[in-house]
Amino acid sequence: MAPSYKLIYFPTRGWAEPIRFILSYGGVEFEDARIPHDKWPALKDQTPFGHLPVLEHNGKQAGQSIAIARYAAKQVKLAGKDDWEDLEIDAVVDTIKDSCLKLSGLRTETDEEKKKALRENVLKEVLPYYLKRFDELCQKNNGYLAAGRLTWADLYFVSMSQALDIVAGFNILKDYPKLAALKEKILEIPNIKKWVETRPKSEF
Amino acid sequence: MAPSYKLIYFPTRGWAEPIRFILSYGGVEFEDARIPHDKWPALKDQTPFGHLPVLEHNGKQAGQSIAIARYAAKQVKLAGKDDWEDLEIDAVVDTIKDSCLKLSGLRTETDEEKKKALRENVLKEVLPYYLKRFDELCQKNNGYLAAGRLTWADLYFVSMSQALDIVAGFNILKDYPKLAALKEKILEIPNIKKWVETRPKSEF
Numbered sequence: 001m002a003p004s005y006k007l008i009y010f011p012t013r014g015w016a017e018p019i020r021f022i023l024s025y026g027g028v029e030f031e032d033a034r035i036p037h038d039k040w041p042a043l044k045d046q047t048p049f050g051h052l053p054v055l056e057h058n059g060k061q062a063g064q065s066i067a068i069a070r071y072a073a074k075q076v077k078l079a080g081k082d083d084w085e086d087l088e089i090d091a092v093v094d095t096i097k098d099s100c101l102k103l104s105g106l107r108t109e110t111d112e113e114k115k116k117a118l119r120e121n122v123l124k125e126v127l128p129y130y131l132k133r134f135d136e137l138c139q140k141n142n143g144y145l146a147a148g149r150l151t152w153a154d155l156y157f158v159s160m161s162q163a164l165d166i167v168a169g170f171n172i173l174k175d176y177p178k179l180a181a182l183k184e185k186i187l188e189i190p191n192i193k194k195w196v197e198t199r200p201k202s203e204f
Numbered sequence: 205m206a207p208s209y210k211l212i213y214f215p216t217r218g219w220a221e222p223i224r225f226i227l228s229y230g231g232v233e234f235e236d237a238r239i240p241h242d243k244w245p246a247l248k249d250q251t252p253f254g255h256l257p258v259l260e261h262n263g264k265q266a267g268q269s270i271a272i273a274r275y276a277a278k279q280v281k282l283a284g285k286d287d288w289e290d291l292e293i294d295a296v297v298d299t300i301k302d303s304c305l306k307l308s309g310l311r312t313e314t315d316e317e318k319k320k321a322l323r324e325n326v327l328k329e330v331l332p333y334y335l336k337r338f339d340e341l342c343q344k345n346n347g348y349l350a351a352g353r354l355t356w357a358d359l360y361f362v363s364m365s366q367a368l369d370i371v372a373g374f375n376i377l378k379d380y381p382k383l384a385a386l387k388e389k390i391l392e393i394p395n396i397k398k399w400v401e402t403r404p405k406s407e408f
Contacts (some may be wrong), residue, residue: 050333062288084262084266090274129254
């Protein structure tokens with residue numbers, strides 16, 4: 001029987017990887033549909049808002065990477081146990097996304113001078129600002145980012161940190177021992193380990 | 205007795221206004237704390253991630269405007285009735301935010317030539333792209349943006365559309381009858397009407 005979930009994205013990890021981590025964690029089978037970039041223009045207008053990822057389930061479609069990740073987290077019991085915990089988790093996830101967006105500007109800036117200044121600012125100011133606070137959250141939350149235990153915020157962070165390492169050009173967690181320990185712990189979860197070992201290879 | 209919620213933001217509607225709409229809709233009392241911009245530097249490091257809005261409740265703090273709006277929506281029964289409905293609502297809200305971010309670039313661009321080109325692109329391409337799709341959603345959802353009934357996505361959209369009108373310089377919903385009807389309907393809800401009439405005046 002075909003999996004009941006189809007996750008549509010480009011042939012990269014990108015914004016879909018946290019969703020793949022979360023579904024894999026819960027052992028939820030999904031069709032990992034990867035659309036080559038040259039096939040995208042023809043498909044774009046068939047998506048809800050002209051963006052990927054899109055999740056298909058029971059004949060319905062929904063977009064927005066974080067919204068899909070949150071939905072997936074509820075299916076695999078990685079959400080909060082009450083509304084305030086969900087707020088804490090959601091706030092961390094949106095902040096991780098904000099920090100990723102600031103780094104992704106490094107990839108898209110084409111003016112070399114501006115890129116150098118941006119890189120200096122992002123790597124010396126922006127990234128340490130966020131990572132210091134995330135590290136403190138781990139200190140307060142029993143080694144996790146929110147709610148004192150494993151939630152989808154942790155899977156979101158670890159899957160995205162691998163992308164940030166590539167954009168930054170170094171291990172961004174090297175000076176943040178709690179975050180480095182969190183990453184190691186997440187990547188040792190058997191279902192995550194299996195996903196990372198068997199997922200399609202891609203640069204990003 | 206002091207309200208159990210304190211919402212901290214700048215003296216503007218901005219990213220906090222959807223939260224104020226949602227709390228007001230449900231008749232939830234909250235302290236509407238407005239920090240003058242000259243007091244912000246001293247407060248910044250006391251917030252979770254150096255940003256406003258922040259919600260305080262039971263001695264705890266949480267940030268991120270959409271995360272707070274979602275939390276508020278659950279308290280006033282404006283969330284989905286199942287996980288997929290919540291996904292649909294969340295996806296619409298994140299897409300509204302994306303469209304607002306594209307417009308807000310108009311305010312921050314200082315180069316006059318670039319600003320003109322950006323304005324042309326945003327008003328003739330980006331905004332119609334999103335508004336056409338939001339209007340279609342209303343067609344499919346019984347006059348609302350998601351789930352076939354009133355949810356916090358509608359309050360989010362209407363409160364932000366007032367800001368977009370100001371940035372665009374005209375009524376952005378004039379060519380979108382379903383969205384215009386939604387706005388009118390939301391602004392006629394007695395608790396929302398009361399909030400809009402009595403809220404502090406500000407440009408944005």
